[in-house]
Amino acid sequence: MSTPGDAVSVEEQIARWRSYLGRRQAIHSVDVAELEDHLREQIAVLVDAGLAPDESFLVAIKRMGDLDTLSREFAREHSERLWKQLVVVPSDSGEPRARARTDAIVAFCLAVVAALAIKVPALFGIQLEDQDAGFYARNLSLFVLPLLTGYFVWKRRLDTSTLRWLAVAFVAAGVFANVYPFAPGGSSFPGDSIEALTALHLPIALWLVVGIAYAGGRWSQVGGRMDFIRFSGELFIYYVLIALGGAVLMGFMAMIFQAIGIDIEPFFESWLLPCGAMGAVVVASWLVEAKQSVIENMAPVLTRLFSPLFAAVLVVFLGTLLWTGRGVGIERDVLIAFDLLLVVVLGLLLYSVSARDPRSPPGAFDVVQVVLVVSALLVDAVALWAIAARITEFGFSPNRVAALGENVILLVNLAWSAVLYIRFLRGRGSFTSLERWQTDYLPVYAVWAAIVVLVFPPVFGLV
Amino acid sequence: MEINKDLIAASSTPIVLAILAEEDSYGYAILKRVRELSGGRMEWTDGMLYPVLHRLERLGHVESRSEVAESGRRRKYYRITSRGMAQLAEERRQWQAVDATLRGIWRALFLPVPASHPASAASLPQGA
Numbered sequence: 001m002s003t004p005g006d007a008v009s010v011e012e013q014i015a016r017w018r019s020y021l022g023r024r025q026a027i028h029s030v031d032v033a034e035l036e037d038h039l040r041e042q043i044a045v046l047v048d049a050g051l052a053p054d055e056s057f058l059v060a061i062k063r064m065g066d067l068d069t070l071s072r073e074f075a076r077e078h079s080e081r082l083w084k085q086l087v088v089v090p091s092d093s094g095e096p097r098a099r100a101r102t103d104a105i106v107a108f109c110l111a112v113v114a115a116l117a118i119k120v121p122a123l124f125g126i127q128l129e130d131q132d133a134g135f136y137a138r139n140l141s142l143f144v145l146p147l148l149t150g151y152f153v154w155k156r157r158l159d160t161s162t163l164r165w166l167a168v169a170f171v172a173a174g175v176f177a178n179v180y181p182f183a184p185g186g187s188s189f190p191g192d193s194i195e196a197l198t199a200l201h202l203p204i205a206l207w208l209v210v211g212i213a214y215a216g217g218r219w220s221q222v223g224g225r226m227d228f229i230r231f232s233g234e235l236f237i238y239y240v241l242i243a244l245g246g247a248v249l250m251g252f253m254a255m256i257f258q259a260i261g262i263d264i265e266p267f268f269e270s271w272l273l274p275c276g277a278m279g280a281v282v283v284a285s286w287l288v289e290a291k292q293s294v295i296e297n298m299a300p301v302l303t304r305l306f307s308p309l310f311a312a313v314l315v316v317f318l319g320t321l322l323w324t325g326r327g328v329g330i331e332r333d334v335l336i337a338f339d340l341l342l343v344v345v346l347g348l349l350l351y352s353v354s355a356r357d358p359r360s361p362p363g364a365f366d367v368v369q370v371v372l373v374v375s376a377l378l379v380d381a382v383a384l385w386a387i388a389a390r391i392t393e394f395g396f397s398p399n400r401v402a403a404l405g406e407n408v409i410l411l412v413n414l415a416w417s418a419v420l421y422i423r424f425l426r427g428r429g430s431f432t433s434l435e436r437w438q439t440d441y442l443p444v445y446a447v448w449a450a451i452v453v454l455v456f457p458p459v460f461g462l463v
Numbered sequence: 464m465e466i467n468k469d470l471i472a473a474s475s476t477p478i479v480l481a482i483l484a485e486e487d488s489y490g491y492a493i494l495k496r497v498r499e500l501s502g503g504r505m506e507w508t509d510g511m512l513y514p515v516l517h518r519l520e521r522l523g524h525v526e527s528r529s530e531v532a533e534s535g536r537r538r539k540y541y542r543i544t545s546r547g548m549a550q551l552a553e554e555r556r557q558w559q560a561v562d563a564t565l566r567g568i569w570r571a572l573f574l575p576v577p578a579s580h581p582a583s584a585a586s587l588p589q590g591a
Contacts, residue, residue, distance in 0.1 A: 034490060034513060034539050041491045041534070042509070065508035077514040077521075358521045430523030430546070 010053040014039065017061065024067070026075035039064060100290065103155065107286030110151050114144045114282050115275035122270075134195050138177045141203035144281045146170045149213040151282060155289070156216025169209045173453075177202055180457040194398055194457050201402070201449040207232070208446035222432075225439035230354050231288055233299035233347075238284035246276055300355030307348045308368050314375035321382065335403040338383045342410040345376040349417060353438055358431040366425055373418045380411060398460045402452050409448055413441050466505060475507075475515050477554035483525055483543040484551055489532075490516065490539070516541055524550050 014036065021032050039060050046056035064070070118136075126132045149166055152158075158166075182195040211219065211228040218224025250268060257264045320326075352369055384407065420437055423429035482488060482496050490512055497505055519525045524547035532538040543551070 030539075031513065031517075033537065035510060037489075037532075037536050037538050038491045038509060038513075040536065044534075063509045065510040069508075070510040073511055073514040074517075077518050359517065359527075361526075430521070432522055 010043070010057050013054070013057050021067065021071075024071040024074070026071050026078055028078075031074065035064065103290065104286065106154060107151060107282055110147045111279040111282040111286075114147045115279035117143045117147070118274045118278045119271075134182055134199075135178075137199040138182065138195060138202065139174070140199065141206050142170065142174055142177065144278045145203070145206045145210055148282055148285055149210050151285065152210070152213035152216065156213070158213065158216055162212070162217075166209055166213055169206070173202060173206055176454055182457075194460055197398055197402055197456060198453050201452040204449035205446045205453060208443060211442070222436050222439045225442055226354055226435060229350055229439070229442075230299070231285075233351050233354070234288045235281075235284050237298045237302075238287050239280060242280045242284055243277075246280070299351040303348050303351040303355070304365070307352060307365070307372055310345065310348060311368055311372035311375060314379055315371065318375055318378055334383065335387060335400065335407065338380050339403055339406050339410065342376060342380055342407065342414060345372060346410060346414060349373055349414070350438060353431075353435060356431065358435065362425045362427075366421065370418060370421050370425060373414050373421065377411065377414055377418060380407065384411075398456050402456070405448055405452075409444055413438075413444075471505065471507065474505075474558075475512075476519065477551060477558060478505075479512070479515060479519065480524060480543060480547055480551040480554065483541055484548065487540050487542045489541065493541075519547065522550075523547075 017039070018032055018036055021027055021035065022029060027035075042060035042063060043053065043056040046059055047053055051059065121132075121135065126135055149170070153163055153166065177198060180194075180198075182198070211225070211232075214228050214231060215221075215224035218227070250272065253264060254268070349369060349372070352365070387404075416437060417434060420429060420434040424431050424434060478497060478500075479493060482493050482500075485496075488496070490509075493516075494507060494509055494512055497507060516525065516527075520527055520541070523544060525541045525543050527539050527541050529537050529539055
């Protein structure tokens with residue numbers, strides 16, 4: 001029957017098959033082990049039935065199915081393992097190098113366009129420095145986000161009907177950012193700038209438009225929106241890294257030019273900083289797309305590091321609050337501070353959710369997450385309580401309504417997340433429902449931001 | 464007889480859940496059971512079972528544990544959860560509705576069930 005030589009060669013073939021399978025990004029080693037166990041059992045059964053070992057191997061391989069189809073099927077199920085490749089049209093890997101090059105060239109050109117676009121208004125006499133600073137603040141996102149969206153439209157080959165809607169969104173944003181008379185002192189609420197509110201909220205609303213282009217037809221799926229969340233996190237990290245590098249570069253430039261008696265600060269302010277900041281958005285996006293595996297796990301790693309720390313701080317804060325019985329001092333910006341706290345907690349939750357293997361059972365880190373979310377909710381509830389008690393005294397100014405609205409939206413998101421997470425910990429729900437809730441909730445933020453941009457100026461007396 | 468891919472895909476969830484409702488099992492044994500139950504008419508590509516199992520696991524319909532089998536290798540066993548049982552009941556209702564509809568129309572047609580034609584069966588390519 002089977003000679004030792006045969007056995008060795010089958011072992012070798014299995015080893016080769018295993019390493020070949022292991023190179024597929026969508027198939028992890030534990031899956032390879034599962035498939036190998038299957039393969040071996042199949043071979044054993046066939047050998048028992050009288051086939052030679054190498055014949056059995058071939059039959060078993062054939063039954064296992066074609067590897068490309070198999071790894072595509074795995075990829076579809078485990079999209080978190082290769083979130084970026086999946087968005088790109090799957091498996092037509094014809095000349096991937098040429099495509100990567102075109103991609104880089106297009107991204108670079110768009111970055112240059114973005115860098116130059118910020119200088120275009122200067123041609124019409126709108127300078128960055130003086131009283132026109134408000135114009136730039138309001139329109140900042142409009143200089144770069146349409147180009148970024150264009151990049152994804154090109155990359156995902158979106159159809160024209162989607163394209164039309166994206167264009168409509170940007171045109172509408174451009175109109176509403178500029179149609180209201182945002183003159184200083186135009187508001188009936190001195191100290192509150194509606195212009196600043198527009199400048200802050202327009203990018204949030206438009207980021208959803210970028211997301212729809214990014215997801216490229218997968219926006220309706222949980223996976224598509226989750227990929228966009230991952231992309232946003234990695235983009236943020238890349239952007240910060242590029243900004244740090246840029247700061248170092250500028251520091252050295254200033255120093256060496258100072259040595260020869262030339263002050264290049266005006267060049268920094270009017271060219272390097274604005275153009276660099278705009279171009280870097282496109283470059284960072286391209287980097288996230290192109291260099292996926294290099295830094296892919298950055299956001300989850302940071303979450304792992306900071307979730308326990310934030311949880312500890314919040315728990316200690318709550319304990320101190322209870323122990324000393326101090327009230328929360330209501331300063332002018334306290335609401336915004338608590339909004340930011342909730343945003344950070346939401347970010348920590350979001351990126352730990354996005355990186356988690358939904359199949360793994362609840363662990364200690366999940367408990368930390370729940371403690372973090374619940375303690376953040378309690379802290380925020382204390383602050384909201386204090387503010388609600390004195391809201392009549394404060395009155396409703398645009399800043400406060402915007403901040404309060406955001407607080408409520410974040411609170412709802414986190415509260416229901418906490419419920420779903422606790423259900424998951426107690427084995428009553430699946431992790432998928434938490435993912436679905438998080439991704440379904442994304443448009444709420446954009447809608448609220450759009451309301452602030454569209455409705456606040458007329459409501460608060462600008463028109 | 465070759466059953467088309469869409470039917471295979473649609474029926475994979477209830478079949479896998481039902482087999483796991485009989486007893487805990489693992490990949491190879493599940494496929495063997497499918498072959499037994501269908502008299503060899505349902506030919507699944509072996510590898511495709513695993514993404515299905517992983518999807519069911521992600522949805523919380525089954526859970527897995529790793530054990531050392533009698534062969535000495537580690538093997539992943541799957542067990543149906545209470546949510547999986549509920550899903551199975553739901554699938555069963557749906558398939559019974561489909562089945563009842565088809566039965567009704569078969570009766571109304573008065574057509575004899577065609578015996579599988581050897582010629583056509585031979586001409587069909589084997590599924591990849």
